[in-house]
Amino acid sequence: MSDDADACGRERHHAGDDSFARRTIVVRNELPKAGLKLPREVYGLLVDTLFRDSRSLVIGTATTIVAVAVTAAKTQSLALAACCVAILVVISARLVLIKRYLADPAPVATEASAARWELGYSIGAGLHCLVLGIWCLLCLTTTTDGFAQLLSAVVTIGCAAAIPGRNFGRVGIASIQIGGLFLPLCLGWILQANWYYAFLTLVTLPFVAALRIMCQRLQATLLDALTANNKIGVLAERFDAALNNMPHGLCMVDRETRVQVCNPRLTEILGLPRTTDLQNLTFSDLLAKAGATVSLRTSGPDPLTIEPMLHAREGGSIVIEIADGRSATLTLQPMSNGGTVIVAEDITLRRETEDKILRLARYDTVTDISNRAFFVEEMTGRVAAADQAGTHCALHFIDLDRFKSVNDTLGHAYGDLLLREVSDRLKGLLGSDDLLGRFGGDEFVVLQSSVADEQQASALSSAMIEALTQPFLLLGKRIKIGASIGVALTPIGRIDVDLLMQRADLALYRAKTAGRGRWFFFDAGMDQEVLRRRTLELDLTTAFQTDAFELFYQPLVTLETMRIGTCEALLRWRHPERGLISPTVFIPMAEEMGLITELGARVLHLACVACRTWPNETRVAVNLSAVQFQSDIVETIQDALWSAGLPANRLEVEITETVLLQNTSSIRTALQRIQDLGVTVVLDDFGTGHSSLSYLHNFPLQKIKLDRSFLEDVGKSERSLIILDGVGALIQRLGLAVVIEGIETDDQLAFVRGMKHIDEVQGFLLGRPVPRDEIISVLERSALGSRQSDRLDLLKAIACAS
Ligand code: C2E
Ligand code: CA
Ligand code: CA
Numbered sequence: 001m002s003d004d005a006d007a008c009g010r011e012r013h014h015a016g017d018d019s020f021a022r023r024t025i026v027v028r029n030e031l032p033k034a035g036l037k038l039p040r041e042v043y044g045l046l047v048d049t050l051f052r053d054s055r056s057l058v059i060g061t062a063t064t065i066v067a068v069a070v071t072a073a074k075t076q077s078l079a080l081a082a083c084c085v086a087i088l089v090v091i092s093a094r095l096v097l098i099k100r101y102l103a104d105p106a107p108v109a110t111e112a113s114a115a116r117w118e119l120g121y122s123i124g125a126g127l128h129c130l131v132l133g134i135w136c137l138l139c140l141t142t143t144t145d146g147f148a149q150l151l152s153a154v155v156t157i158g159c160a161a162a163i164p165g166r167n168f169g170r171v172g173i174a175s176i177q178i179g180g181l182f183l184p185l186c187l188g189w190i191l192q193a194n195w196y197y198a199f200l201t202l203v204t205l206p207f208v209a210a211l212r213i214m215c216q217r218l219q220a221t222l223l224d225a226l227t228a229n230n231k232i233g234v235l236a237e238r239f240d241a242a243l244n245n246m247p248h249g250l251c252m253v254d255r256e257t258r259v260q261v262c263n264p265r266l267t268e269i270l271g272l273p274r275t276t277d278l279q280n281l282t283f284s285d286l287l288a289k290a291g292a293t294v295s296l297r298t299s300g301p302d303p304l305t306i307e308p309m310l311h312a313r314e315g316g317s318i319v320i321e322i323a324d325g326r327s328a329t330l331t332l333q334p335m336s337n338g339g340t341v342i343v344a345e346d347i348t349l350r351r352e353t354e355d356k357i358l359r360l361a362r363y364d365t366v367t368d369i370s371n372r373a374f375f376v377e378e379m380t381g382r383v384a385a386a387d388q389a390g391t392h393c394a395l396h397f398i399d400l401d402r403f404k405s406v407n408d409t410l411g412h413a414y415g416d417l418l419l420r421e422v423s424d425r426l427k428g429l430l431g432s433d434d435l436l437g438r439f440g441g442d443e444f445v446v447l448q449s450s451v452a453d454e455q456q457a458s459a460l461s462s463a464m465i466e467a468l469t470q471p472f473l474l475l476g477k478r479i480k481i482g483a484s485i486g487v488a489l490t491p492i493g494r495i496d497v498d499l500l501m502q503r504a505d506l507a508l509y510r511a512k513t514a515g516r517g518r519w520f521f522f523d524a525g526m527d528q529e530v531l532r533r534r535t536l537e538l539d540l541t542t543a544f545q546t547d548a549f550e551l552f553y554q555p556l557v558t559l560e561t562m563r564i565g566t567c568e569a570l571l572r573w574r575h576p577e578r579g580l581i582s583p584t585v586f587i588p589m590a591e592e593m594g595l596i597t598e599l600g601a602r603v604l605h606l607a608c609v610a611c612r613t614w615p616n617e618t619r620v621a622v623n624l625s626a627v628q629f630q631s632d633i634v635e636t637i638q639d640a641l642w643s644a645g646l647p648a649n650r651l652e653v654e655i656t657e658t659v660l661l662q663n664t665s666s667i668r669t670a671l672q673r674i675q676d677l678g679v680t681v682v683l684d685d686f687g688t689g690h691s692s693l694s695y696l697h698n699f700p701l702q703k704i705k706l707d708r709s710f711l712e713d714v715g716k717s718e719r720s721l722i723i724l725d726g727v728g729a730l731i732q733r734l735g736l737a738v739v740i741e742g743i744e745t746d747d748q749l750a751f752v753r754g755m756k757h758i759d760e761v762q763g764f765l766l767g768r769p770v771p772r773d774e775i776i777s778v779l780e781r782s783a784l785g786s787r788q789s790d791r792l793d794l795l796k797a798i799a800c801a802s
Contacts, residue, residue: 042226044108046170047118049222051101056166060159061091061128067155068135071148079142083135090131094124122173129180132156136181140188156181160207164214174215182208248343249328255338257282257310269344271324283310283342291323306330310340319347327351364438366416367423375437379447380497382435383490386449393490394448394457397504398426398464401482401516403442405690408661410477417474418481425467429460445504454489454521461485461519469517484511485519506530537593539575540586544595548574551606553775555767555782555795556621556739556760559753562791564782565760566652567614568621569607570769571599591627600628601636608644608651610772615779621652621682626659634673641677648678652703655681657689660699672700682739687727696734704731708742708763714751721751728757766795768802778802 065087072080097120101107108114132155139145139152160181167174182204189197243250249266253259259278267276270290278286284307287293294306309316313334321327326348333341362374370378379395386393400422407415419442426436426444433449446464451457468483486508488500503522506529511520543549553567573581590596604622611620624633641648653674659667660683671681680702683695687707696704706727713720728738743749743763752758770778778798785791 039227039230040111040114041230042223043111044114045226046219046222047108047114047121050118050121050167050170050173051098051107054095054098056162057091057094057098060162061087064132064155064159065091067151071135071139071143071145071151075139075143075145075148077138077143079138080135080148083131083138086131087128087135090124090127094121094128097121097124118170118173122170122176125167125173126176126180129159129177130184132159133181133184137184137188140185141191153185156185157207160211164211164218167215171212171215171219175212178208178211248345251283251286251342251344252335253283253310253340253342257284257307257340259283259286260339262286266344269322269326269328269346271322271326282307287320292320292328294318295321295327306332313338313340366419367438369423369427370435370437372437372439375435375439375445375447376497376501378435380495382433382447382449383497383500384495386490387492387495389450390492391449392451392453392457392492393500394451394460395488395490395500395504396446396448396457396461396464396519397486397501397508398444398446398468399484399508399512400442400444400468401484403481406479406481409690409692410479414474414477414479418472418479421472421474422468426464429463429467451489457487457489458519458521461487465517465519482517484508484516486511486522487519488522502530536586537589540573540589540593540595543573543575544590544599547602548576549599549602550574550771551603551610552769552771553610553620554762554769555775555778556762557766557795558760559758560788562785562788562795563616564618564767564779564795566619566621567611567775567779568654568762568769569603569610569623571603571623587625591625596625596627597631600625601640604636604640605643608640608646610775611650612644612646614776616783617650618779619650619652619680620646621654623654623684624659626656626662629659629662629667629670634670634677637674637679638677641679649680652680652682654684654705656684657686657691657695660695664698668699675700675702693730696731696736701736703737703739705739705741705762708740710740711742711744711748711751714748721755724752725755725757728755732757732759765799766792767799770802774802 065084068080068084068087071077072084101117104117106113107117136152136156139148143149160178163174163177167177186201186204189201192198243261243263244265246263246265249269250261250263251259251266252261259281262278264274267274270286270292272286272290276289281289287306306318309318309332315332315334317329317331319327319329326346329345329347331343331345333343335341362371363369364371379393383393403415403418406418419438422444423436423438426446430436430446431449435445435447435449437445437447439445446460448457448460465483465485468481472479472481486504486506488503488507490500503526506526507520507522510526510529511518514520550572551569552572553569555564556566556568557563558565571583571587573583573586575581587596590599607620607622611618614620628636637651637653640646641651655671675681681700682703682705683699683701684705685707686704687710695701706724710720710724710727724740728740731738737759738757739760739762740752740758741762743752743761743765745765748763749761749765752761767778767782781798782791782794785794
């Protein structure tokens, strides 16, 4: 037999076996087969029956001793007197054994100890019966006293009849006892050598057999009872363990909804002490004790109380709110006996997490106001409600001016702070029915509910601009921004949220292009503007496919010699209906449409090819878009030089500040690699953006082009002279060349010539952008003059003519 299973097929548990809970223990209800061992607990209980209640033993033995003593006295037989003494000794020994057994705190705790007690009992009981049997034998063989013989036989048979009543639990012991009694008795009868006595022996045999059968039957009945009891005990233990260790609360109620079973987890979930008296409580009483109320029915029909649900025996689940703020779900499952099982789950944490997720999905993390998705969802409802009420809603699209520069210069921490402050200021201006949201970046939106007319909407717009124009104080820093707003009103009788947003967006676009810090209402003309832009986008796609672009070239003149050192390539789009279109219109579009990388590569190639044909080693300057740096611009430049066969030192690339604002280290590397090729890197439009001086030494640049805005106040104020001269000197001191663009007048030229720190000049006065065919003649003709002044006159004349 294996170690893990005993004779009954029952698995034993090993201490620390973690699979215990998962094992199914089958306790068999039928009798163990002959020769198989009993379960330990049952065996122990059987042994225990032998020692319990020794009253019958004492009474029986007392009668026997008296009977033996009477026979000894009547017959004056010493042998019978000895029997009397022997019985006294045996019974004393048995009583001592029983006493010791009863004193043992766990006599049948182990199989071995039970077996030891059983053995002791067997010996005592066996000897007891044997002495009685011998008493009968002696009465029959050593005396002729009929009374003694009759008495001994009657007492012995009487004792035998009592055996099943006392020792049925162990059939083996009963058999020994029966044997001990009857074998000497029958032997005595046989030794009488009398047929009638022999017949007595025959009559006794069925009686003996019947005694054995009685013992067996009684043992079987006892065993059944013990086994059933044992099974109930095990089941109860398991049920208890399951109830006490389950993560859910569980309660069983009867058909009157009175609590029958309830685990500690349920009281814990309800926030009640473990010791709560549940006697005669209905489940509703229990909820009332916990101060719990039903808040939501997740299935089944109304109403929101639990009692009708329990009585209706329909099952379902509900959510309850407990007095301490937690919540739980109760799942009701009717049982066939009319009662209900209620399973409770604490959902406080899950709810909190769900709320958190919902918040994240609905609100902007920086400002804690609605994000785009939630704003649009809410707006749809409000617009429909306003439409029904016959009023308008106004949608304000707000774009912060100069926010980007705060973010770039002071960092994102300041940027976030600013956004929060903006959101707070806006909140302060809104009514309780108005909605505020952030669509990302520096775009805020306001939906103004119940607007009677445009005036009401424009009053809010101007108040918002006014509020956002006031300086902000962030961590001790005074920051001034502003805002542009586009407003659109919902038309009555038409609910189209997309259209409303499109209109507000168009109005905002107009506000921004009109010079910022202003608000604009949507008007129908703006739709036309969009239509025009859409058409232009389509046309640009076609132009890209048919290559309808041309390069014009504009000279850059070295101030000292008045010779053209470089020509800047400027892209033109020859539109079939609208003529030449400026790059300021279509370059941003090409950037948005993702065409610029390919277009820029074409420009580089064409410019390099053109430059190859130019006299006097004249260089070409090509403008690069920031977007081009997102792909491998160095390789594109190399390809252009290689395919045109142009030496790298004849190419200049012009970048703007936007390039430097991108990922600094990769941009620096790209610029360095360009410079390593031998190409000159020029920073264009210096003075229009941040004009951060840190760029000048943080990036590998060789030339700086000052924007023409530097020349705006020339001749009017001394300040512009000081600034221009100072900036030029600084740049030169860093070892970089200085160009100034936008020279349109003789005064401006004279002013620039008067300064020491400008290397090159560019402008309509000295040369306009001309097509590829014309630039060669410009280059040739302008070089004809032998003196500097001649060459200047020539340049001016040519520029004037073109
Ligand atoms: P930019 O690089 O600053 O080019 C100078 C712009 O100023 C040119 O305008 C030029 O025609 C104009 N300009 C030159 N001298 C004067 C002057 O004396 N007075 C005035 N008022 N304007 C003058 P254009 O050709 O319209 O180009 C505008 C911008 O488009 C360029 O500004 C450049 O940023 C961009 N661009 C032009 N071609 C390309 C190109 O191939 N690729 C890229 N990415 N951008 C280009
Ligand atoms: Ca340029
Ligand atoms: Ca420029």
